[in-house]
Amino acid sequence: MSKLGKFFKGAGSSKSRAAPSPQEALARLRETEEMLGKKQEYLENRIQRELTLAKKHGTQNKRAALQALKRKKRFEKQLTQIDGTLSTIEFQREALENSHTNTEVLRNMGFAAKAMKAVHENMDLNKIDDLMQEITEQQDVAQEISEAFSQRVGFGDDFDEDELMAELEELEQEELNKKMTGIRLPNVPSSALPAQPDRTPGRTAGLPSTAQRSRAASSRRAEEEDDDIKHLSAWAT
Numbered sequence: 001m002s003k004l005g006k007f008f009k010g011a012g013s014s015k016s017r018a019a020p021s022p023q024e025a026l027a028r029l030r031e032t033e034e035m036l037g038k039k040q041e042y043l044e045n046r047i048q049r050e051l052t053l054a055k056k057h058g059t060q061n062k063r064a065a066l067q068a069l070k071r072k073k074r075f076e077k078q079l080t081q082i083d084g085t086l087s088t089i090e091f092q093r094e095a096l097e098n099s100h101t102n103t104e105v106l107r108n109m110g111f112a113a114k115a116m117k118a119v120h121e122n123m124d125l126n127k128i129d130d131l132m133q134e135i136t137e138q139q140d141v142a143q144e145i146s147e148a149f150s151q152r153v154g155f156g157d158d159f160d161e162d163e164l165m166a167e168l169e170e171l172e173q174e175e176l177n178k179k180m181t182g183i184r185l186p187n188v189p190s191s192a193l194p195a196q197p198d199r200t201p202g203r204t205a206g207l208p209s210t211a212q213r214s215r216a217a218s219s220r221r222a223e224e225e226d227d228d229i230k231h232l233s234a235w236a237t
Contacts (some may be wrong), residue, residue, distance in 0.1 A: 008112040022099070022100035022103070023098055024094060026093060026096055026097065029089055029096070033086060033089055036089070037086070038083050040079060040082050043075045043078055043079040043082065044079065046072075046075045047072050047075045047076055049076065050068040050071045050072035051064070051068070054066075054069050054072065061067060103218040109197040110115050
């Protein structure tokens, strides 16, 4: 049995040892990555140094140059192994981080599910339906109350509009009659006004002067009456 097999066999037989937590394992992996990174940097420097020595000796000291190249090859092999180890550790660390994240998510989801279950235990669907129905009824009652307040309240307003309008017109007519009785109209002259001489050329001479004066007086009286009526109407309105 190889030493590696014995190591894993011995690790598996120790059942009393508790498994490390994900945080502890992640911390160990990061420490290992950091250690291998430093080892990698050291090997790169040694490789560069051995290459410089091989160039320095060259053809002058072939034995020393060959030894430097051998050491360089050995360091390069170790560097390749470290690169593979770092890739494996990085993959393992990412997988462990994802597993830890999934575990935390699952734990939190279970915790939330328990809390939701505890909340729903105190809730009854029948009670919820009854509550919503009661809320709807109270909203309807509030709406009816609002409509009742907004309606016009009549205290004996059952009067006929036509009768009220007729009474109002009678009052307006009485007030207009009172105003007109206090107005003194101008007297119409009983005698005929003196006739003015006809100065229009080409006037027909066959009309008598009395008829012309009578028509002129009638026209002036009509105009004066029209003016009086207009003033009276304007004052009354």
